[in-house]
Amino acid sequence: MIQVQLIDGLLLREMAVSAAAQLEKNREAVDALNVFPVPDGDTGTNMSLTMMSASREISSKEYVNAGEAAAALAKGALRGARGNSGVILSQLFRGFSRALEGVEKISPVQFAQALQAGAEVAYKAVMRPKEGTILTVARVIAEEAVKQAQSAPNDYDALMRVILASGENILKLTTDMLPALKQAGVVDAGGRGLLCIYAGYAAALGGEHIDLAPVDAAAPVEDFVDDHDEESKYTYCTQFLIQHLRMDAKPSDIATFRRHLNRIGDCVLVVGDLSLIKVHVHTNDPGKALQYGLQLGELSDFIIENMVEQHRQKQAQKARENPPKEYGMVSVAQGAGIAGIFKDLGVDVIVEGGQTMNPAIEDLQNAIDSINAKNIFVLPNNGNVILAAQQAAELSDKHVVVLPTKNVAMGISAVVSFQPDLSPEKNAANMDEAAQRVRTGMITYAVRDSDFADMHISEGDIIGLQNGKVSVRGNSVHDIAISLMKELVTDEDSLITIYYGADTKQEDAEALGEELSALYPDCDVEVHMGGQPLYYYLLSVE
Numbered sequence: 001m002i003q004v005q006l007i008d009g010l011l012l013r014e015m016a017v018s019a020a021a022q023l024e025k026n027r028e029a030v031d032a033l034n035v036f037p038v039p040d041g042d043t044g045t046n047m048s049l050t051m052m053s054a055s056r057e058i059s060s061k062e063y064v065n066a067g068e069a070a071a072a073l074a075k076g077a078l079r080g081a082r083g084n085s086g087v088i089l090s091q092l093f094r095g096f097s098r099a100l101e102g103v104e105k106i107s108p109v110q111f112a113q114a115l116q117a118g119a120e121v122a123y124k125a126v127m128r129p130k131e132g133t134i135l136t137v138a139r140v141i142a143e144e145a146v147k148q149a150q151s152a153p154n155d156y157d158a159l160m161r162v163i164l165a166s167g168e169n170i171l172k173l174t175t176d177m178l179p180a181l182k183q184a185g186v187v188d189a190g191g192r193g194l195l196c197i198y199a200g201y202a203a204a205l206g207g208e209h210i211d212l213a214p215v216d217a218a219a220p221v222e223d224f225v226d227d228h229d230e231e232s233k234y235t236y237c238t239q240f241l242i243q244h245l246r247m248d249a250k251p252s253d254i255a256t257f258r259r260h261l262n263r264i265g266d267c268v269l270v271v272g273d274l275s276l277i278k279v280h281v282h283t284n285d286p287g288k289a290l291q292y293g294l295q296l297g298e299l300s301d302f303i304i305e306n307m308v309e310q311h312r313q314k315q316a317q318k319a320r321e322n323p324p325k326e327y328g329m330v331s332v333a334q335g336a337g338i339a340g341i342f343k344d345l346g347v348d349v350i351v352e353g354g355q356t357m358n359p360a361i362e363d364l365q366n367a368i369d370s371i372n373a374k375n376i377f378v379l380p381n382n383g384n385v386i387l388a389a390q391q392a393a394e395l396s397d398k399h400v401v402v403l404p405t406k407n408v409a410m411g412i413s414a415v416v417s418f419q420p421d422l423s424p425e426k427n428a429a430n431m432d433e434a435a436q437r438v439r440t441g442m443i444t445y446a447v448r449d450s451d452f453a454d455m456h457i458s459e460g461d462i463i464g465l466q467n468g469k470v471s472v473r474g475n476s477v478h479d480i481a482i483s484l485m486k487e488l489v490t491d492e493d494s495l496i497t498i499y500y501g502a503d504t505k506q507e508d509a510e511a512l513g514e515e516l517s518a519l520y521p522d523c524d525v526e527v528h529m530g531g532q533p534l535y536y537y538l539l540s541v542e
Contacts, residue, residue: 002157002205006105009069011204013058016073018208019200020055024048026196032448033189043189046083046358046384050090051197053080053360061262066106070097070114078391079365083358085190087387088122088134090361092194095121108152108159112145115163126387132177134190140170141198160202167195184450234265234282237305238289242277245297249274253296260292282307327420327427328373331411332359332381332389335531338408338499345415348373354408354532358385364392368400375424377431378402379411383468401428403435406468407442408530409497409540410435441466441484441539443477462536477504477536481512482519488541489520496523499530499538509537 004011023030023044030044057076063069074097077090095118103110119138123129144166145159152158174188175181181188254277258270265283272278277296281289286304293299329347333339334354342350349367353359364385368376376398380389383406393400401424405411417434418427442465446457452470457463464472464484472483489496496516500509506529513527523541530538 002160002202004156004205005154006107007066007111007156007205008105009063009066012066012069012073012106013063015201015204016051016055016058018204019197020048020051022200022203023051023193023196026192030189030193030196033186033192043083043085044193046086047089047190047193047197049360050077050081050086053077053362054090054093056080061266061268062259064259064263065104067097067100067103070100070103073097078395079360079362081361081388081391083384084387085134085193086358087361087391088126088190089194089197090391091122091125092118092138095119108154108156109146109149111156112142112149112159115145116142118142125391130178132174132181133188134194136174136177137167137170137188137191137194141167141194156205160198160205163198164195164202167191167198171195183452234284235306235308236284236286237267237280237282237303237307238265238286239278239280239301239303240290240293240299241301242272242279242293242297242299243275245274245277249296257292257296261289264288322372324372324374326374327418327424328371328376329379329415329418330364330367330371330376331379331415332364332385333408333411334533335499335502337529337531339531341412341528341530342379342415345412346418347379347415353385354382358382358388361388361392361395364389365395368392368396368398373398375399375401377414377418377428379405379414381405381408381411399424403428403432405435407440407538408499408532409440409538410438412497413438413540413542437542439467439488439541441481441488441537441541442468442535443480443484443537443539444535446473478508478512481537481539482515484539485516485519485541488539489523490541491522493520493523493541495540495542496520496525497540498525498527499532499540500527501530501532501535501537503534504536512537 027044027048030047031042034042054073054077058069058072063072074093077093081087081090096114099114099117100106100110119142122138123135126135129135141163145163148159148162171187171191174191175186254270258268261268261270261281264285265281267280267282269280270277279293283289290299330349330351331342331347332351332353333342334352339350348371351359351363351367364378368378378389378393378400380386380402386402386404389402393402403414405414414431414435417430444463446459446461446463449459450457455470455473457473461473462475462477462480463470464480466484466487471487472480474480498509498513509527513525517525532538
């Protein structure tokens with residue numbers, strides 16, 4: 001029985017940590033719901049990593065104010081979002097936090113309305129939202145939650161029962177909403193992941209404690225290094241010592257002092273005991289920090305620095321010494337060979353990731369920010385990374401163009417068509433056109449039993465994907481490669497490229513290349529070491 005009537009920042013943190021733990025415990029079960037049988041970075045894994053990032057952020061300090069805690073939750077989710085499911089989850093938190101701005105303690109009505117705001121923001125973030133996905137589950141839960149909260153404005157127990165029950169009901173219906181789910185006989189993986197999060201919320205509200213080892217409340221103070229480059233919304237770095245503490249001072253007074261600092265700033269460091277205390281805080285009101293310190297004892301060794309001005313000067317100096325170039329490129333790639341190809345073609349930064357691990361928004365944002373260029377092209381090279389790349393682009397102050405490349409072959413073709421003397425708009429059009437002309441085949445193995453159209457796939461089968469869709473299955477990598485090429489190559493094609501993976505021998509790849517040269521004498525055949533994991537071959541035809 002949930003007795004809570006209002007949720008403050010500390011309780012919201014417990015709910016987030018509990019949700020992350022619940023999702024991590026069910027990660028493999030959520031992964032198993034993915035209808036596509038290839039060994040990709042799965043929904044449960046991506047959502048769990050996103051939720052862990054959100055939990056770390058909300059646990060980084062003691063947020064008493066619920067609105068501030070919700071903002072931290074959203075910030076952490078956005079920074080750590082991986083894959084489409086993780087990005088959508090981050091948008092749910094983004095809308096949730098916006099609805100709670102300025103709210104000190106959350107009532108059931110406010111909580112339900114925040115869930116609804118989250119669903120609305122998430123829908124807007126997806127260019128073509130589909131029903132039968134996590135979006136549907138989030139929206140229906142929120143609608144039912146608002147109805148329940150309006151009928152019982154002070155009852156969190158009833159609200160959570162409705163959230164979980166309505167979630168299970170709509171989740172069951174997703175099987176019939178999307179043909180792929182119906183054929184596989186499963187519910188939507190993202191929706192199940194979201195229900196794990198809400199179940200974690202309910203557990204925390206009911207007083208149940210769920211541990212999550214990977215989430216640290218904060219780094220130990222002895223590891224703290226202040227270089228003024230850490231992201232902070234405050235202006236002044238304030239440091240001082242407190243000595244000769246008042247005679248009646250107690251250790252609990254130091255804890256109270258630390259809480260006061262957390263309310264007026266961040267990057268708080270309070271180290272010491274009743275004999276001497278070292279203080280550090282980033283704040284917009286250094287005077288108030290000093291006043292709090294004076295309540296404990298005498299102050300000395302003051303240092304107050306304007307971090308905004310320091311950053312401004314540093315950026316100006318950097319711009320003078322290193323003016324930006326016209327163009328830069330970021331490419332997502334997995335495998336030393338493929339990364340090397342992109343580097344040889346002039347790509348500035350390679351972000352490690354792809355099928356087995358989708359990079360986080362923060363990874364992509366850091367790559368973009370690291371390039372000193374006016375215009376930056378981003379090549380996601382995976383359909384499950386495009387949305388994260390678009391979110392990273394929105395967070396950048398630079399002109400960033402995300403090309404919707406769904407595999408490395410499309411990415412390589414796009415880079416090859418780049419011309420430094422053309423405008424950003426013309427280059428974007430040319431690169432996208434070149435990428436879309438490429439037809440691709442990928443050969444891997446099935447990680448689970450499944451059915452596609454009239455084809456039954458058993459775990460361990462070798463499967464060939466034509467332009468991202470399973471088209472052939474069998475027991476031989478070589479035979480699947482030949483079958484795929486027969487589907488891909490046309491009389492108009494002139495180039496076949498083979499990228500062989502980490503589990504494929506060079507001599508096998510070269511033998512395949514010679515065989516394809518004989519089969520298609522009008523095409524040039526190139527063989528490159530890709531080094532990609534799990535995929536025996538990536539094949540491109542153009």
